[in-house]
Amino acid sequence: MSEEQIKNLETQFEARIARDEKIEPKDWMPEKYRKTHIRQMSQHAHSEIVGMLPEGNWITRAPSLRRKVALLAKVQDEAGHGLYLYSACETLGVSREELYEQLHSGKAKYSSIFNYPTVTWADMGAVGWLVDGAAIINQVPLCNTSYGPYARAMVRVCKEESFHQRQGYEIMIKLANGTPEQKELAQDALNRWWWPSLMMLGPTDAESIHTEQSMKWKLKRKSNDDLRQQFIDQTVPQAELIGLTIPDSDLKWNEERQSYDFGEINWDEFWQVVKGHGPMNKQRMKARVGAWEEGEWVRDAAMAYAEKKQERKQKQAI
């Protein structure tokens, strides 16, 4: 194809997206669109998969059967969400093995929030309430993104995710209304998860290298700073309602903006964690790669069994 023909196709392509048409797997698309989508969708899928680890840590120690079945169901959902997203990603011609390889080798990133440890039961509350809360804010606009398989996966994810946030907040309510020690656990979890949750919504607009192109392709519908503000405005009253204090002395209602002003985010910490120096980066990858490697014989056995059954069927047919 000549350069001019490609240019022409690109113009038509951008016009389709501007008209809110969806792009489907076999449609022509610019190479950059394909690459950007593989990067974002796989990063999203990896986050769901690695996101199972901090919570999986507490399943066996959940304080009641009610909490245990809920946490188990939530972690199971995350596995499901990872699968929806990997499948959507594979429609762009990348294989599951390549995607796993990118995660395991450290080439692909996942959400930096999962590199923080879950040290008390209250962290299960804070993760559901704050981390899933921030994730929902990020994800709802993606239900309308331009790439069909991604948009459809996001619709399913968003439908399922609202229980995640509720179960987390319910844990926080219970603890906040419990004994002084329990309330302290809840406050401590909020203190530790608040700032990482704000960082989770991504670097400030000025620092965000992908924003402009992603906005055009509707891979992003609101800027990181807008999403962050939305998250803060929605979460502060929820904290107040259960008598917990947001760990930010600069947090103040701004009457004029009808929004909260908030303090400086420690972006050095964010970049440190992104670069692999967070408290749990190494453990997370070790657990993930270990699970993959230790499961290899199971995958091979299943394949060998499937082939044996197939051969038997063919023999009987003769």
Added chain:
Amino acid sequence: MSDKKNWPLWEVFVRSKNGLEHRHCGSLHAADEDMALENARDVYTRRSEGVSIWVVESKNITASNPENNGEMFEPAHDKVYRHPTFYDLPDEVKHM
């Protein structure tokens, strides 16, 4: 990586309730059709979204190519006489 083959890809179709058609809802990897059905149940019907599941190995699906959408679908565009609104009726005929 082992020299064994990777699990193939399957497309999943779910009938949400009797009376409705099966609809494509996504894909997954599984060693064989039995495992594909079980995985489909776990991945796509965790909240009672289905009463029936079809799985088809993806390589068995033949798809039209959007690049040929012109010759494929355009012949239908100028056949307005296939639609009821093409036909003029007197106003007195209320329903037909």
